[in-house]
Amino acid sequence: MNNCHHFYSWIVFIGYLLLIVNVNFKIFIKKKTNPVSNIWIFILYFIPLFGIMIWFFFSEPYLGKRKTNLLKKIWKKNLVQIKKIKYYKNFFSKKNSRVALPLFKLCKNRQGISGVTNNKLELLKNYKKVIKSLIKDISLAKKNIEMVFYIWQPGGIADEVAKALISSSKKGINCRLILDSAGSIKFFKSKWVYVMKKANIKIVEALKINVLKTFFRRIDSRQHRKVVLIDNNISYIGSMNLVDPNLFKQYCKIGQWIDLMIRVEGPIVTTIGIVYSCDWELETGKKILPKLFISKNKEISKKNYSTSMQVIASGPGYTKQIIHQSLLTAIYSAKNQLTITTPYLVPSSDLVHAICTASYRGVNVSIIIPKNNDSFMVKWASRSFFSELLKSGVKIYLFEKGLLHSKSILVDKQLSLVGTANLDMRSLWLNFEITIAIDDKKFGKKLSYLHDEYISKSKLLDPKYWFLRSYWKKIIENFFYLFSPLL
Structure with missing residues (x-):
């Protein structure tokens, strides 16, 4: 009996040793920065069993190889749409300031997207002004409204946006909504899912939390974007989730969240739309063609639109680092x-x-x-x-x-x-x-x-x-x- 116990002890020890070697090997081949690699190694040896669990749940794989490779293909295909934009004059940035030139060159060479010019933007620092402007644009939409948010928490002003979206959808506007499964957990437990779907609003629960999938992708890899697209002409982008600051996380007792958003009109909306279409196809398997920025004339007026801008999109499957x-x-x-x-x-x-x-x-x-x-x-x-x-x-x-x-x-x-x-x-x-x-x-x-x-x-x-x-x-x-x- 003692010999049998001794034999199984050796099996467990050798298995554990092989597991440690395997994880260490993966840390080295990942080519992470030295401090990050050192931290992982320290965690593994300082708290062995717990450290291995942390590694498998929070280090790899990120999204799953199948989805990551799929997104890479989707991204490359959608970039072809950029070629169509070349028919428009005064679209791409021909020159940049001394300070911005290195960054714009980097993005062009790595992402395959050039910076675009002739954009008009507004800085919005007050959440009430953001919501007021957003609801107005939603009510004036003629064709489509697309949104992606990390957090949509029902209550207060968030409900006003939901009502505006439902109203537009009932008028025949094509409305699509991507919300992160973890960040918007309260939304998916609320009545708004049923009410919106009944109004023909398409809702996607991004990176859905599933215990069985924790062994195939990181459970904390999240859809963290906050973007609104309206009629392929207007976009909102920034740090603000769709929440009421007077209600959101008040239990933390740290006061209201202070956010910054920008409202932009111009060709950059096309580039943002390409990112959105990739996210949509990844989650649904359905392709939605990125729409071109629509101007009355192919030669966009420099008087009304002047700002040069570049989109930088990241995530598993997008341009690395x-x-x-x-x-x-x-x-x-x-x-x-x-x-x-x-x-x-x-x-x-x-x-x-x-x-x-x-x-x-x-x-x-x-x-x-x-x-x-x-x-x-x-x-x-x-x-x-x-x-x-x-x-x-x-x-x-x-x-x-x-x-x-x-x-x-x-x-x-x-x-x-x-x-x-x-x-x-x-x-x-x-x-x-x-x-x-x-x-x-x-x-x-x-x-x-x-x-x-x-x-x-x-x-x-x-x-x-x-x-x-x-x-x-x-x-x-x-x-x-x-x-x-x-x-």
């Missing part, structure tokens, strides 16, 4: 000023190095993040980066009037990046994100004013005070830094 490379390119392009806003600051070592290097080069670098966060782990992990940033001269502002949820970067008041991507591992490597690069000094000036407004409601972190913090806080910061691949 494009968000990460775009951020690095934008930061290294800075010569005078760099301002970053993000609710979740858990950057890669490359991004930290780029930001610090910019400051050492004499660039005035400011990072604005919320003082209080809805994620306990992110709050402490973020602080592990403060010391290195402060030593290089970076100014860190802690926003005190709610949870600053805006995701934006402004370089030399000329190049703006606005969208859904946070400065964290999840947005950089995992989620479906979308960012708009804007090469326009007038818009940059408006975004700069908004950043100044954020700073006026923030407290500048004093380096002297920071470096005197207690030793136990440093331990907590470094502990949660170990889990940065999951944040």
Whole structure:
């Protein structure tokens, strides 16, 4: 009996050893950055059994090989639609500013999409104004309305948008809605699913949570985009989920969420539509052809539309590491000023190095993040980066009037990046994100004013005070830094 027990013990031990070797091998062949690889190895050996479970549930595979390969094919096919745009004059960007040129070249070469010009956009910083404008555009829609949101939470102003959408659908407008399964869980449990479907609104539950599928794809790979498309002419894009800030996560007691959205008209809507059509086909298997921006004349009036813009879309199956490379390119392009806003600051070592290097080069670098966060782990992990940033001269502002949820970067008041991507591992490597690069000094000036407004409601972190913090806080910061691949 003892020999039998001894034999099975050896079988279990050898099996466990092979499992550890297998996971380590996969970490090495993934070619992750050294800090990320080191963190994974530490987790595996520090908490062995739990560490292996974390690896399989939260590291690989991302979306599943079949879906990832399918999305790659869909993306390539839809890019063919771009060729049709070439018949329009004054469509593609022929030149860019000094600061924006490297980023626009990167996106053209890597994504196969050139920047487009002659766009008109509006910066929206007040959620009431966003909703009012959105409902108006929905009510005036003539052909189609497409939406994708990470979170749609029923209640308050969100219900007003739902009513407007239902009204348009009943008038014969083709309405499509993509909502993330995890983020919009309250929506899918509400009456609105039945009511909307009855009104002939097509609803897709993206990346549906299924216990059986956890072994085939990451359960935390999410559809994180926030986009609205109306009549192929108008688009809304930014950080705002479809929620009422007066109701959303009030139990956290951190105040209202502060968001930034842009409303855009022009050819860029076609490019955004291509991204949406890929997401739709991935989830439904049904192809919807991206619609071309419609103008009364093929030669779009430069008087009405002027801004040069570029779409940066990421996610499993899309251009690999494009968000990460775009951020690095934008930061290294800075010569005078760099301002970053993000609710979740858990950057890669490359991004930290780029930001610090910019400051050492004499660039005035400011990072604005919320003082209080809805994620306990992110709050402490973020602080592990403060010391290195402060030593290089970076100014860190802690926003005190709610949870600053805006995701934006402004370089030399000329190049703006606005969208859904946070400065964290999840947005950089995992989620479906979308960012708009804007090469326009007038818009940059408006975004700069908004950043100044954020700073006026923030407290500048004093380096002297920071470096005197207690030793136990440093331990907590470094502990949660170990889990940065999951944040």
